[in-house]
Amino acid sequence: MYLLVIIFIALILIAMGVRIAQEYQRAIVFRLGRYHSTRGPGIYLIIPFIDRQVTVDIRTNTVDLEQQETITKDSVTIKVNAVLWFKVTNPEDAIIKVANYNRAVYQFSVTALRNIIGQHSLDEVLREREEINRTLQKIVDAATENWGIKIEMVEMKDVEIPESMQRAMAREAEAIREKRARIVKAEAELEASIKLTQGAKQMEGSPIALELRRMQMLSEIGIDNNTTTVILMPSDFTNAAKSFTEMVNKDKKKKEE
Structure with missing residues (x-):
């Protein structure tokens, strides 16, 4: 009879000591208050009333760092x-060396974020976000490594700028665009003046060519505006045309004779 009672009690204790850890879990077992072993995944046994276990999730965790109001290096609020993404790589350290590793990672990350923003100007925060993310990851990872935690990635989601600063940046961007437009226009005018100078030099040795070009321009103006154009012919051009006509007439008479 007593043997059956002992066997029954033993079976109850064994049943109470059976534990199962999932593939993504690890169980930290403490025996009489001291660290004993890390169990899992799968089925394992602990001694009831003597052993105590703490289960740790070793999957990647996502932490949303709430919006922080901070001042940049150039005094812009x-x-x-x-x-932030992190995972537990050493479950024993995550339980033994820090009281609440989730809260510890969160608080240190928020503090590091505020500090690193304070070391950069507003332009650097907007332009160099990837570099700031990598720097923040290295800082937090170096601090949490002793806790058995690996920081996998940090990403800034949003940077909210004061409305007055947004208007100032918009005006600055507009001024930059206007400056670029003026530079392009000035370069085009410079190139056009160079071409006109080259054309003038070529026409300098031929007054007739210059006059023909002028007549062509006047005819184009008349076509575009649908107006009557009065052309004043220079005497040199008229004399040259008259001489050319007389030469043609002389040649015709010689051929007839």
Whole structure:
């Protein structure tokens, strides 16, 4: 009879000590208050009333860093939020060396985010976000490595700029665009003046060619505006045309004779 009672009690204790850890879990077992072993995944046994276990999830965790109001290096107040991804690589350290590793990672990441924003100007925060993300990841990872935690990635989601600063940046961007437009126009005018100078030099030795070009331009103006154009012919051009006509007539008379 007593043997059956002992066997029954033993079976109950064994049943109470059976534990199952999922593939993504690890169980930290403490025996009489001291770290004993890390169990899992799968089925394992602990001693009831003597062993105590703490289960740790070793999957990648996502932490949403709430929006932080901070001041940049050039004294501009902005609001920044970010997302952090981390995983537990050493479950024993994550439980033994830090009281609440989730909260510890969050608080240190928020502090590091505020500090690193304060070391950069607003332009750098907007232009060099990838570099700031990598720097923030290295800082947080170096601090949490001793806790058995690996920081996989950090990304700033949004940078909120004051409305007055947004208007100032819009005016600055508009001024830059206007400057570029004026530069392009000035370069085009310079190139056109160079071409006109080259054309003038070529026509300098031929007054008739210059007059023909002038007549062509006047005819184009008349076509475009549908107006009557009065042309004043220079005497040199008229004399040259008259001489050319007389030469043609002389040649015709010689051929007839």
